[in-house]
Amino acid sequence: MAASTQGQVITCKAAVAWDANKPLVIEDVQVAPPQAGEVRIKILSTALCHTDYYTWSGKDPEGLFPCILGHEAAGIVESVGEGVTDLQPGDHVIPCYQAECKDCKMCKSGKTNLCGKVRAATGVGLMMNDRKSRFSVNGKPIYHFMGTSTFSQYTVVHDVSVAKINPQAPLDKVCLLGCGVSTGLGAVWNTAKVEAGSVVAVFGLGTVGLAVAEGAKSAGASRIIGIDIDSKKFDVAKNFGVTEFVNPKDHDKPIQQVIVDLTDGGVDYSFECIGNVSIMRAALECCHKGWGTSVIVGVAASGQEIATRPFQLVTGRVWKGTAFGGFKSRSQVPWLVEKYMNKEIKVDEYITHNMNLSDINKAFDLLHEGGCLRCVLAMEH
Numbered sequence: 001m002a003a004s005t006q007g008q009v010i011t012c013k014a015a016v017a018w019d020a021n022k023p024l025v026i027e028d029v030q031v032a033p034p035q036a037g038e039v040r041i042k043i044l045s046t047a048l049c050h051t052d053y054y055t056w057s058g059k060d061p062e063g064l065f066p067c068i069l070g071h072e073a074a075g076i077v078e079s080v081g082e083g084v085t086d087l088q089p090g091d092h093v094i095p096c097y098q099a100e101c102k103d104c105k106m107c108k109s110g111k112t113n114l115c116g117k118v119r120a121a122t123g124v125g126l127m128m129n130d131r132k133s134r135f136s137v138n139g140k141p142i143y144h145f146m147g148t149s150t151f152s153q154y155t156v157v158h159d160v161s162v163a164k165i166n167p168q169a170p171l172d173k174v175c176l177l178g179c180g181v182s183t184g185l186g187a188v189w190n191t192a193k194v195e196a197g198s199v200v201a202v203f204g205l206g207t208v209g210l211a212v213a214e215g216a217k218s219a220g221a222s223r224i225i226g227i228d229i230d231s232k233k234f235d236v237a238k239n240f241g242v243t244e245f246v247n248p249k250d251h252d253k254p255i256q257q258v259i260v261d262l263t264d265g266g267v268d269y270s271f272e273c274i275g276n277v278s279i280m281r282a283a284l285e286c287c288h289k290g291w292g293t294s295v296i297v298g299v300a301a302s303g304q305e306i307a308t309r310p311f312q313l314v315t316g317r318v319w320k321g322t323a324f325g326g327f328k329s330r331s332q333v334p335w336l337v338e339k340y341m342n343k344e345i346k347v348d349e350y351i352t353h354n355m356n357l358s359d360i361n362k363a364f365d366l367l368h369e370g371g372c373l374r375c376v377l378a379m380e381h
């Protein structure tokens with residue numbers, strides 16, 4: 001039997017982003033033991049999300065370097081710190097960038113899934129307990145990212161950020177429930193609360209947009225219009241519930257006008273799943289006067305701002321946003337895993353590529369190719 005690593009520094013492989021836009025480097029990283037209220041997790045599978053690329057590109061105002069990126073993963077608890085009672089070594093878990101302490105003002109409000117307990121620390125790449133990092137390379141501290149840092153074979157996270165899941169669930173699949181798929185489904189079910197018969201527009205048909213389409217289909221939407229500048233996305237999007245396709249490049253008119261004309265005055269709900277502020281405006285303005293609701297899901301670069309004529313809102317359109325689809329992480333990620341196990345939601349269908357951790361730079365390149373939805377990395381190689 002392998003010797004216990006509890007209380008020891010673990011040296012393992014991790015992909016370190018030493019600087020913005022510079023290729024990640026697979027390093028031997030020292031991972032300190034978890035302190036009070038912390039959990040060390042052996043990450044077995046992690047996927048890449050567009051947000052990892054966004055921070056790596058240097059456009060994230062919270063981006064700090066050097067750091068270990070990654071936030072869509074699954075693994076097994078290796079050890080827990082003092083005071084952690086609801087998790088133990090061997091538990092199968094999904095680390096969540098949106099914490100749920102169940103005790104702070106925000107958790108208790110019943111109005112949001114955002115938790116205030118550790119956000120100040122995770123936003124500056126550190127752990128709450130001592131405001132330090134648990135990662136280092138030859139003594140040099142490496143920042144955490146989103147409170148998860150899953151591009152490492154071992155990571156340390158706050159206990160309030162760990163969802164314990166069914167041990168039967170395949171970790172190389174359900175890792176996707178740590179971000180993109182959950183976000184898209186939740187944007188529809190929790191944030192917009194789309195009703196049966198609704199007409200829906202989805203801008204951007206990556207994993208997040210396709211999960212929006214899947215959520216809208218399950219909510220009984222009558223039309224789901226997918227909008228993307230890459231027409232190759234359209235075939236695959238049909239499998240996720242998209243009923244009609246529009247490529248803005250095929251039209252001279254502004255895309256919001258195209259959608260309004262197609263839908264007798266506008267859609268009931270629209271979702272921006274790109275991170276482009278001009279498209280956020282278009283998504284709002286293609287909504288029906290009097291009631292149309294637009295949800296911003298995409299993350300826009302530092303310095304970008306949204307704009308529209310206030311008249312758009314005066315005349316009844318509603319502009320909203322969503323983080324992690326409004327899901328409460330520790331309470332609801334295990335429920336999403338069960339829905340997957342019961343074949344009530346898709347997950348496997350979003351995985352277009354599988355690679356090893358050592359191939360992570362190739363996996364980042366794939367994010368820009370139309371054919372890649374999610375690439376899952378096996379962490380042991």
Ligand SMILES: NC(=O)C1=CN([C@@H]2O[C@H](COP(=O)(O)OP(=O)(O)OC[C@H]3O[C@@H](n4cnc5c(N)ncnc54)[C@H](O)[C@@H]3O)[C@@H](O)[C@H]2O)C=CC1
Nearest residue numbers: 050051204205206207208228229273274275298299323324
């Ligand atoms: N709010 C939240 O909690 C979350 C937000 N995100 C954000 O959601 C966005 C989507 O993420 P992924 O699906 O992983 O990205 P992705 O890059 O896989 O998909 C984006 C899609 O948008 C299309 N696109 C790009 N420019 C376009 C334009 N001008 N008009 C129409 N289509 C366009 C692309 O062809 C692509 O199909 C990103 O901004 C990401 O950072 C991701 C997860 C959670």
Ligand SMILES: N[C@@H](CCC(=O)N[C@@H](CSC=O)C(=O)NCC(=O)O)C(=O)O
Nearest residue numbers: 049051060061062063179299300323324
């Ligand atoms: N640091 C970024 C914040 C980007 C952002 O909005 N992140 C989303 C999750 S994106 C996942 O892929 C989110 O949930 N935000 C809420 C939060 O508490 O961070 C920036 O400043 O742009």
Ligand SMILES: [Zn+2]
Nearest residue numbers: 049051179180
């Ligand atoms: Zn993500």
Ligand SMILES: [Zn+2]
Nearest residue numbers: 101104107115
């Ligand atoms: Zn909280």
